[in-house]
Amino acid sequence: DIAAKLYSTTQLFISSHETIAFCYNGEKSDVMALVDPEQILQVFTNLLKNAVQAISTGQKGQIDVSIATENNQVIISIADN
Numbered sequence: 001d002i003a004a005k006l007y008s009t010t011q012l013f014i015s016s017h018e019t020i021a022f023c024y025n026g027e028k029s030d031v032m033a034l035v036d037p038e039q040i041l042q043v044f045t046n047l048l049k050n051a052v053q054a055i056s057t058g059q060k061g062q063i064d065v066s067i068a069t070e071n072n073q074v075i076i077s078i079a080d081n
Contacts, residue, residue, distance in 0.1 A: 003031035
């Protein structure tokens, strides 16, 4: 369940980065994909960590995380300001 992994990873970052606004869009569970669960968790962690580090000190941070499905594909987006 790739959505559950993405959502739970995002929640961890929300709780540990209170000064950054996170916006999660999409399903929180029940999106299946053939991936290595540990490797995809590491990918999500690295992407969110990079997004946090890209926000300059003193800048109001915004990180948008989304997941969608289209034509039997999972589309995940992580964007920072």
